[in-house]
Amino acid sequence: MTLRGAAAIVGVCELRPERSRPDRDIPSLLAEASLGAIRDAGLRKEDIDGMLMEPDFAGSAGGLNAKMAEYLGIQPKFGAGINVQGASGVTGAVLAAAIVNAGLANYVLVACAEARDPNARPGGFPGPDPTLSEWQNPFGPVVAANGWYAMIAQRYEYLYGGTVDKRAKIAVDQRTNANHNPVAAFYTTPITRDDVVNSRLVADPLHLLECVMPTSGGSAFIVGRADMARSLPNKPVYILGGAVHIPRQHFQHPSDFVIAPVERAAKRTFAMAKYGPHDMDVLELYDSYTITVILELEGSGFAKTGEGADWIQDQDFTFRGNLPLNTHGGQMSYGQAGDAGGFSQVTEAVFQARGAAGERQVMKDVNLLFVTGSGGSFAQQSGMVLTTDPNA
Amino acid sequence: MPYSKPLIDHPTYNSKEWWAATQQHRLLYQRCRLCQTPVFPPRDACPGPDCLGFQANEWQESAGRGTIYSFTTVRQPMDPRFNDDVPYTLALIEMDEGFRMWSNITGTPVEDVRIGQRVAVAWDDVTDEVALPKFTVAG
Numbered sequence: 001m002t003l004r005g006a007a008a009i010v011g012v013c014e015l016r017p018e019r020s021r022p023d024r025d026i027p028s029l030l031a032e033a034s035l036g037a038i039r040d041a042g043l044r045k046e047d048i049d050g051m052l053m054e055p056d057f058a059g060s061a062g063g064l065n066a067k068m069a070e071y072l073g074i075q076p077k078f079g080a081g082i083n084v085q086g087a088s089g090v091t092g093a094v095l096a097a098a099i100v101n102a103g104l105a106n107y108v109l110v111a112c113a114e115a116r117d118p119n120a121r122p123g124g125f126p127g128p129d130p131t132l133s134e135w136q137n138p139f140g141p142v143v144a145a146n147g148w149y150a151m152i153a154q155r156y157e158y159l160y161g162g163t164v165d166k167r168a169k170i171a172v173d174q175r176t177n178a179n180h181n182p183v184a185a186f187y188t189t190p191i192t193r194d195d196v197v198n199s200r201l202v203a204d205p206l207h208l209l210e211c212v213m214p215t216s217g218g219s220a221f222i223v224g225r226a227d228m229a230r231s232l233p234n235k236p237v238y239i240l241g242g243a244v245h246i247p248r249q250h251f252q253h254p255s256d257f258v259i260a261p262v263e264r265a266a267k268r269t270f271a272m273a274k275y276g277p278h279d280m281d282v283l284e285l286y287d288s289y290t291i292t293v294i295l296e297l298e299g300s301g302f303a304k305t306g307e308g309a310d311w312i313q314d315q316d317f318t319f320r321g322n323l324p325l326n327t328h329g330g331q332m333s334y335g336q337a338g339d340a341g342g343f344s345q346v347t348e349a350v351f352q353a354r355g356a357a358g359e360r361q362v363m364k365d366v367n368l369l370f371v372t373g374s375g376g377s378f379a380q381q382s383g384m385v386l387t388t389d390p391n392a
Numbered sequence: 393m394p395y396s397k398p399l400i401d402h403p404t405y406n407s408k409e410w411w412a413a414t415q416q417h418r419l420l421y422q423r424c425r426l427c428q429t430p431v432f433p434p435r436d437a438c439p440g441p442d443c444l445g446f447q448a449n450e451w452q453e454s455a456g457r458g459t460i461y462s463f464t465t466v467r468q469p470m471d472p473r474f475n476d477d478v479p480y481t482l483a484l485i486e487m488d489e490g491f492r493m494w495s496n497i498t499g500t501p502v503e504d505v506r507i508g509q510r511v512a513v514a515w516d517d518v519t520d521e522v523a524l525p526k527f528t529v530a531g
């Protein structure tokens with residue numbers, strides 16, 4: 001059984017990341033992105049017969065599909081949740097492909113939005129997680145996810161080196177990409193390695209410029225049957241393979257957390273796609289922090305375990321480079337609209353695959369793209385291979 | 393002055409006994425009586441491989457010793473109640489009994505904390521009912 005090539009992403013819409021949108025609510029942002037994706041796909045509302053709506057960080061979740069079906073005026077014949085946090089964009093695409101492949105729907109709308117209000121929620125992040133709070137909160141706040149990923153980076157430094165001067169490569173190359181993306185949060189601000197190294201420590205050993213940029217925003221995309229997709233206006237972006245791995249919720253779990261969960265998902269993704277990591281032309285890898293990307297590169301087979309921090313020094317991750325990575329700027333420089341941040345890697349992959357990324361369009365031919373998502377505290381990750389080549 | 397920092401926001405029925413034991417400075421964890429897997433945080437299911445144990449986890453008392461698995465120094469508190477504490481060290485402790493827990497390292501300057509250091513529990517009696525198991529670097 002495989003869903004290789006059975007479905008394609010046929011429409012996308014990415015809302016501009018804004019520092020906050022206290023003027024808008026989640027349904028409004030979800031609707032704007034959803035209608036944009038339907039318009040982009042050249043479809044009509046009636047064509048949308050499946051939906052996967054992912055709640056925002058605050059989890060305004062209950063009955064979100066039904067709420068948005070009514071709000072939009074659609075009546076899908078299949079709907080479900082995704083619920084893997086930052087991994088929901090990639091996972092949603094793979095799940096939608098499976099739904100289409102199973103004949104449950106022809107066009108599945110997948111969407112997520114965040115109406116971050118910094119006044120309501122400091123840092124834009126949710127309140128205590130009831131399943132974790134009693135084991136963490138009494139010992140002091142971790143500054144959102146920074147503390148979790150700082151512990152990963154600390155352990156990686158301890159085992160393999162890979163200090164901030166090396167990790168900075170990810171932040172700098174992604175910023176160069178953002179400087180060519182007019183809607184990126186940091187479009188107008190270039191940075192150097194020294195800027196990253198000299199930015200203030202947020203949580204040792206992570207520096208400010210190694211961290212995500214929380215924003216408001218939203219994303220939607222539509223996954224359709226491959227045979228039907230060919231008659232639509234956009235070049236279909238086929239899903240060749242995808243997988244998810246969910247090993248744990250949190251760090252109390254006695255596992256080796258410098259091994260990215262995507263390690264297992266990537267193996268299955270590449271096996272299904274019938275390609276390997278070194279066949280990939282463009283990478284859109286979930287970037288909450290510099291260390292996240294380095295460990296995903298290791299886990300996905302681009303670099304050996306423990307060698308990632310050195311290996312990245314020899315790569316050019318800009319849109320002009322040998323291995324373009326997070327060409328929209330990534331969530332560190334483009335922006336992270338809550339769990340919709342992970343959707344931005346999917347929509348950016350589609351823009352690049354179509355050759356429609358404007359100023360930041362990758363210079364070399366784009367045939368195969370690898371996209372990842374990551375949820376929670378390095379808890380669950382997904383991978384996906386995309387192509388525009390119907391014969392790939 | 394009453395203790396104003398966050399404590400047990402959402403105790404589960406599995407954790408009540410754990411918190412009650414802190415008052416007597418007893419650091420509890422669970423172990424599955426079917427497969428001996430150490431379990432923390434406390435729960436009803438055994439997470440051990442190929443074990444279907446349910447409500448088979450039994451309370452054990454930890455000797456309170458372990459090794460720093462990783463840590464971070466927090467310099468910028470998001471919560472004003474911790475303003476006087478920064479910088480402070482958050483750490484993951486790999487306990488000798490095979491479970492891992494989140495805590496603070498106290499009594500050692502933040503710049504001297506290292507992965508691999510041996511640590512021992514140092515109870516902080518924050519209220520009459522609850523003590524927090526913090527850790528100090530052991531000689």
Ligand SMILES: [Zn+2]
Binds near residue numbers: 424426429443444445
């Ligand atoms: Zn067991």
